[in-house]
Amino acid sequence: MSSTLPPCPQCQSEFVYADDSLLICPECVHEWPADAAAAEPEEAPVVTKDAVGNVLQDGDSVTVIKDLKIKGSSQVVKVGTKVRNIKLIGGDHDIDCRIDGIGSMQLKSEYVKKA
Numbered sequence: 339m340s341s342t343l344p345p346c347p348q349c350q351s352e353f354v355y356a357d358d359s360l361l362i363c364p365e366c367v368h369e370w371p372a373d374a375a376a377a378e379p380e381e382a383p384v385v386t387k388d389a390v391g392n393v394l395q396d397g398d399s400v401t402v403i404k405d406l407k408i409k410g411s412s413q414v415v416k417v418g419t420k421v422r423n424i425k426l427i428g429g430d431h432d433i434d435c436r437i438d439g440i441g442s443m444q445l446k447s448e449y450v451k452k453a
C-alpha cells in the first residue's frame with residue numbers, strides 16, 4: 339500500500355488513511371472514495387502483432403518475411419514460408435508453430451505477416 343495518500347479535501351489534513359475503497363480523514367471524519375489512489379492500473383491484455391501491426395491470434399496463418407536461420411542447425415526458414423495454425427506463447431519468440439519439413443519451432447512475431 340502506498341503511503342502517499344492525498345490530503346483531506348476538506349481540511350487538508352495529511353493524516354488520511356485508507357479503508358478498503360474509502361479514504362478517511364481522522365481530523366474532520368470526512369470520507370471519500372479512493373478511486374484515484376486505490377485504482378489498480380488494469381493489466382493490458384497481451385497483444386501480439388505481426389511485422390506490419392496486424393493483431394495475431396491462435397490458429398492464424400502467417401507468412402515468414404525474412405530468412406530465418408534455425409538455431410543449432412543449417413536449416414533456414416525461407417522468406418515466404420507459410421505457417422499455419424500458429425499458437426501465441428508470449429515471450430521473446432512469441433509464436434509456437436510447426437513448419438512443414440522442419441517441425442516444431444518458435445518464431446518472433448516481428449518476422450511474420452498475417453496471411
Ligand SMILES: [Zn+2]
Nearest residue numbers: 346349363366
Ligand atoms: Zn479532513
